Amino acid sequence: MSCTSSSMDIVPDDTFNDFAPLSKRRRVSDCSRSCEDSSCAPLKKFWFPDGDIVLEIQTRLLKVHRRRLQCSVIFSDMLHIPQPFETDQIDGCPSVALVGDALADWEVALAWIYHHDEFLNQVVTFDILSGALRISTKYEIPGLRRWAIEELSSRWPVDVVSMRLNALPHAAEAITLAQECNVPEILPAAFYALSVQKFHASADGGRSHLVLSPNDLRRLIAGREALQDALLRIAVDPLTEPGCANNAACAHCAPRRAEYWRARLAPDPKSPWSTWLVRELDWMLRDDAFAGTLCPACFHGHMSTIKWRLGRLRGAMPGFFLL
Template identity: 30%
Template sequence: MSSPPPQAPAERQSERQVTRSGIWYPDGSVVLQACNTQFRVHWSVLSLHSSFFHGMLGLPQPPEQPTVDGCPVIELSLDSEEDVENLLRALYDPLFFLQKALPFPIIASHLRLSRKYEFRGVLETIVERLTHENPTTLDGYDAVKTGNSYSPTRIVNYRGLIYDTITLASENNILTILPCAYYRALVGSSPSQIFDGIPRGDGTVATLSPAHQRACNLGRTALLRAQWDAGNTFGWTENQADEVNCADPTGCRHKKYAFLRRHVVRGSLAPFCSVAYVDSLSICAVCTEVIRGKMIAGRQRMWDLLPTFFELPPWSELKDEL
């Protein structure tokens, strides 16, 4: 009776499970392997966009270097096949980044791998999209609003996007977008959602880590108080004295107080509301003009302080680690 054939080594079993992706160029000169998926591409394309792969190009290959069809195999053992495929499809499509809005998974893949493997052009493009949606200046913030509402234009929107953006930015040290993203999380979701998360459309839940939950809740409390302080957005409500040349002292004083009382009771958080809101107060032209000027200065002061409300460094010290 013959003995059973010897068991194949573990690495041979693993090799038999390897599959080729749809990105497989017959004239490619290098094979990238992520998990058990291989991608045959060109050294020239990788080295053109990535200083990491450019530096590898001239290095001698070790004798034990695995090959496929004569191409060296570079194992990207810590990267997902989805991330690698998303990046490669963009590198081989010259029109890819001309799309107005990209899905968030594409943004995430590109950010992770472009930082890791030094695809500088891709990294700058992705960070620019994230910064466009979560700007570092008040003018930038105002530019992407429609009235007081906002919907992203360069990233495909879905429920939970802002939470996923915060997580992605924090994990990749893109810190300059966090102040605006935290603020968007506060005004775009309820306090309970900060703790429990927001259901996405695919049945999963976008959540914030305890550290981000803490930042949001401390920020909410600090912003609610600060927006009413003298010199800030609604600081003009602190002093109910009549403005010089006010055309209706009693009426304007009453309307200012009514505004203060109504929004304090409601817990309204709106330090960056449109200055045009002053027109709805129905106060005299003199008071309207004075308050408008105070709100313009107050909104800017609140924006200048925004990172500190979330216990982040001031804007001047807040940097991205690219």
């Protein structure tokens, strides 16, 4: 098992090489150390006197309970392997150093493990989401991973029409996190949320080149170009959509319909984002005030055109971003 312990001699097994959460530490003659002897300091809120295992993360010590850690497939497997009698200990407990992990991420995971109800009722920030997903993915904690994916999907839903303003912050980080932790279902919405933001603004769009990989930055640019092309086609000819079954437009309603489309989809120079095409089309479907002014034939043509364009965008969004 490649999950080698800093304080436990684990039999190597290539099966878990992708995880490698624990690193082997040099054996010392005195196997038992106190927390005062360690170069790390105890983290009080996760230092339980009756704990039976110590986690060393960055420069902090966490004394927790083995039974609590067994919600993790990786820890459950590791802790069921018999250990040699002489293993390095801290405060009378076996210790493991979680090399490469962030303390903040583990604080999220342990809050979910120890204070489950409070955890579920808190305000969920992106840092909490990312920490939960990274630890639950690396150490295989199914319940925590499901929760994190559900929360991510509520911000970056599969159906981009359901996306709201809370999808705009951290969109670039969400893309990187989804790639790292294998959550591809949020990628179209996260890319779309980032693509509508103006790059000259001091928001996510303006710093996406610092967060995204070169491949993902290429996807973002390709998607922005595809969306701009779609918007331009509508601006040039608002009333005609090839393939749409009903494009009826009478001489009386046609000029007002064309003006309506162009006005609704025109970018607002004062807005921090460009035309949010999917959202605008969704709102236009519910704009009864304007639709009610059209003759029956133009009403059906107007609604059919909106639905057709919205459906096409929904289906094309992953392809726009080369997903």
